[in-house]
Amino acid sequence: KNQVEQSPQSLIILEGKNCTLQCNYTVSPFSNLRWYKQDTGRGPVSLTIMTFSENTKSNGRYTATLDADTKQSSLHITASQLSDSASYICVVSAILTGGGNKLTFGTGTQLKVEL
Amino acid sequence: DGGITQSPKYLFRKEGQNVTLSCEQNLNHDAMYWYRQDPGQGLRLIYYSQIVNDFQKGDIAEGYSVSREKKESFPLTVTSAQKNPTAFYLCASSISHTNTEAFFGQGTRLTVV
Numbered sequence: 001k002n003q004v005e006q007s008p009q010s011l012i013i014l015e016g017k018n019c020t021l022q023c024n025y026t027v028s029p030f031s032n033l034r035w036y037k038q039d040t041g042r043g044p045v046s047l048t049i050m051t052f053s054e055n056t057k058s059n060g061r062y063t064a065t066l067d068a069d070t071k072q073s074s075l076h077i078t079a080s081q082l083s084d085s086a087s088y089i090c091v092v093s094a095i096l097t098g099g100g101n102k103l104t105f106g107t108g109t110q111l112k113v114e115l
Numbered sequence: 116d117g118g119i120t121q122s123p124k125y126l127f128r129k130e131g132q133n134v135t136l137s138c139e140q141n142l143n144h145d146a147m148y149w150y151r152q153d154p155g156q157g158l159r160l161i162y163y164s165q166i167v168n169d170f171q172k173g174d175i176a177e178g179y180s181v182s183r184e185k186k187e188s189f190p191l192t193v194t195s196a197q198k199n200p201t202a203f204y205l206c207a208s209s210i211s212h213t214n215t216e217a218f219f220g221q222g223t224r225l226t227v228v
Binding site for chain 2: 004031032034043044045046049089106107108
């Protein structure tokens, strides 16, 4: 069964500090992995996408890593801001027989940035 | 502005009533999706449509129905057969079903009273 597990479930950090969120998956056959940011009561917005051959990708203060051998990904947030407070969701795509993709969503890490 | 619009943002329904959630996109995307989000769970796929006049059941289709008469529109009906309909519903679209970049709407929170 395809699964995506994220840790920690929630996290509180002070503004300006860095943090790292973790994602472990058992999705197969692997197509790609995305990190989404979801503000409370809003739809998710894509931050990064990583394919099998990529091990690091940055988007501003967000840096994602992927280890396809251990099936782990991380999202590192640098110099956090209050606006970073949100849920961060790891989404892994599996290739379907006959074409198409199947997305498996993690439950998210709820990040709160405080003054 | 290009994007996906869901309406209404909040919806209240009495038990036993059907209710329809609207989803419109002007991104010219072929594929559209409906997900349900519950606390402590990942998004779960209800229905998806790869092209106009075609749609497929997702993982939790029971108690839901959809239509795709126009490329831009993919309404979701929550029927009285859905046992636990209170949830946050998200509509998404992608260029095609083989493209994994999904663009999400702002969601509709449905509450059964």
